[in-house]
Amino acid sequence: MGEAERQAAWHQFVQHLPVAAALLDQGLRYVTVSPRWCQDFGLDAVQVAGKPYTVLFDDTEGYWQQAFQRVLQHRTTEGADEAVLRRQDGRTFWVRWCAQPCPLSHEAASGLILVLEDQTEAHQARKALASSQHLLSSLLSGLLEGVMALQPIYNLEGEVVDFVWLLANPRAHLLLGQTETLVGQRLRKVLPGHQTLGLFAAYAQVVRTGIPFQTTLYYDQDGIRAWFHLTATPLEDGVAVIFRDVTEALQAEQALRERERLFRLLAENMTDLVGLHDAEGRFVYVSPSAERITGYPPEAFIGQHLEAFWHPEDQTRWGTLLQQVPSGEQPVALLHRFRHQKGHYIWLETHLKAIRDEKGRIVQLQTSSRDVTDRVQAEQELAQRNRELQEFAYVASHDLQEPLRKVRAFAELLKEEYTPLLNEEGRYYLERMHDAATRMSRLIEDLLTLSRVTTQGRPFERVDLKAVLDQVLVDLEVSIAETGARVHCEGHWPVIEADPTQMRQLLQNLIGNALKFRHADRRPEIWLRARIEAAASGGSLCYLEVQDNGIGFDEKYLDRIFSPFQRLHSRDRYAGTGMGLAICRRIVERHHGQLTARSRPGEGATFLVILPLHQPPMASSRNLPE
Structure with a gap:
């Protein structure tokens, strides 16, 4: 057979092959391709014939050339189950291939025949499956729940006698205390406690009926001590088990229930009216004591705003109280009138506290209200009596001034008109009378000042103590200059709620005392200090100190120096x-x-004033309505 006839025969053979086949000559040029080849790879047989295989397919790495050369040189068959075949236009195919020598001429290996099977879809399916398996593995590894797949093992009667693990994620190993892989192991051998606790029977029931099973149980077998929430669902031939450790959650829930029980027990037995409110102030819970205090049953409060029961004049103060809540976690208090179920008003002292979320937003309000009607009435009666006594002292002191003024006036006339007519003894008595009248007038003035502290005090307002101190030092600058005193101001002088006039009088008296009781052998020095500290009962306190290097005093006289008309030194x-x-x-x-003091004789004295930054609710209480 001639060479032309031989190639024609091979051409005819390839054209009738039902697979993708190509005939290549010794130069690795296409002689012919089968119709299936053109179909699978989108090529035209006429365009392919006579062209090198690299014109159509990329072989940058030389994979195909090396394989084809081995076939031609060694006259062997080459092939692979999967290889990449890329067209020059970028299209990629995954193929199973086989190449073997083909005698196109009288030479034994003058060509080769290449058979390809397109495995692209199968490759993509395997890749997708591997990707899905990797994704599933990643998901299972990251789950906080334990996940297991169990395959049943049957006896000859078709009964489930055991299970074998097909899958178990890392969390399942951790929760079950297993360091060795569970896949392939028998359930009853590894975890015999499943039989004791009835889980094995539950799994078998799922396999038989196809009905899922769910439970929460305490697992105290196989070295495990934990509460699990477990769900078992049927698979095609087995059961999937998903479980998680709920020990901490159940313990927290139990602790919460216990706290709620104790809270309700306390609330139901408290004498105060305890309420819980939403963020807008509406009642969501009221203690049973509400009916005893207000006459209303607890259910009458639910959904109502707290201030709806207040006296109309006090309702506007609710907004002020709410504004104070964000400033701190300590409760804020307010004294107000509350409408009793019988129609009259009672006095309640209400403490309000905010309950916040993790972002600091108010989610609930908690109130505790106490009936203080008797206390308020007693304090008001006492205040009224004190006012009457102070008014009496004021009037009495004021009335004493008139005769004293006459005594002093006549004493002055005697000194001016009749001094030459008096002997030495008479002039002495006249001087004593004049001094006594003057001293008595000063005593009366001081007594009036003492009574005015409460009878004529101004309402409390925001007072800048530094500004008040500066004014006092200006008032005393002559005394300071005359004595040569050095005055040192230290610390932060805050703004407090106070009577500004009385704050000025307080500082002027204390600093004036420091100047008055100076030591004769040293230059006067006065230290004025201020600081703020937290109070043990909540809120903040202002500490003021007036320290001097004067004559001092014995602390056994501490109470005496703060009493009216008491002196430690002679008037001389x-x-x-x-x-x-x-x-x-x-x-x-x-x-x-x-107000207190520390001192030693000859070593100076320190007077300490402690004042609240904010006055308590009672400081601005109103009278009870008629």
Whole structure:
């Protein structure tokens, strides 16, 4: 057979092959291709004939050339189950291939025949499956739940006698305390506790009926001590088990239920009216004590705003109270009138606290209200009596001034008109009378000042203590200059709720005392200090100190120096009536503060004033309505 006839025969053979086949000559040029080849790879047989295989397919890495050369040189068959075939236009195919020598001429290996099977769809399916398996594995590895797939093992009677693990994610190994892989192991051997706790029977029931099973149980077998929430669902031939450790959640839930039980127990037995409100102030819970205090049953409050039951004059104060809540976690308090179910008003002292979320937003309000009607009435009666006594003292003191003025006037006339007519003894008596009248007038003035602390005090307002201090130092600058005193101001002097006039009088008296009781052997020095500290009961306190290097005093006389008309020194050495510190104490007490002192004889003294930054609700209470 000639070469032409031989190639024609091979051409005819390839054309009738039902697979994708190509005939290549010794130069690796296409001689012919089968119709299936053109169909699978989108080529035209006429365009292919006579062209090198690299014109149509990319072989940058030389994979195909090396394989074809081995076939031609060694006269062997080459092939692979999967290889990449890329067209020059970028289209890629995955193929199974086989190449073997083909005698196109008298030479034994003058060509080769290449058979390809398109595996692109199968490759993509395998790739998608591998991707899905990887994704599933990643998901299972990241789950907080344990996931297991169990395949049943049957006996000859068709009963489930055991399960074998087909799958178990890392969380399942961790929750079950298993360090070795569970896949391929028997359930009853690894976890015999499943039989004891009835889980094995439950899995078998799922396999038989196809009905899912769910439970929460305490697993105290196989070295495990935990609460699990478990769900078992049927698979095509087995059961899928998903479970999670709920020990902490159940313990927290139990602790919450216990706290709620204790809270309700306390609330139901408290004498105060305890309420929970939403963020807008509507009641969502009211303690049973509400009916005893207000006459309304607890259910009458639910959904109502707290201030709806308040006296109309006090309702506007609810907004002020709410504005104070964000400033701190300590409860804020308000004294107000509450409409009783019988129609009259009672006094309640309500403490309000905010409950916040993790972002600091108010989600609930908590109130505790106490009936203080008796206390308010008693305090108002006492205040009324004190006012009457103070008014009496004021009137009495004021009325005493008139005869004293006459005594002093006649004493002055005697000194001016009749001094030459009096002997030495008479002039002495006249001088004593004049001094006594003057001293008595000063005492009366100081007594009036003491009574005015409460009877004529101004309402509390925001007072800048630094500004008040500066004014006092200006008022005392002559005394400071005359004594040569050095004054040191230290610390932060805050703004507080107070009577500005009385704050000025307080500081002027204390600094004036420091100047008055100076030591004769050293230059006077005065230290004025201020600071703010948190109070143990909540809120903040202002601490003021007036320290000097004067004569000091023995602390056994501490109570005495704050009493009216009390003196530690004679009038000959230090002028005054002994009322200055008594007035200071009265001012501090009116501001719900404290006044004390530390001292040693000859070593100076330190007077300490403690005042609240904000006055308590009672400081601005109103009278009970008729």
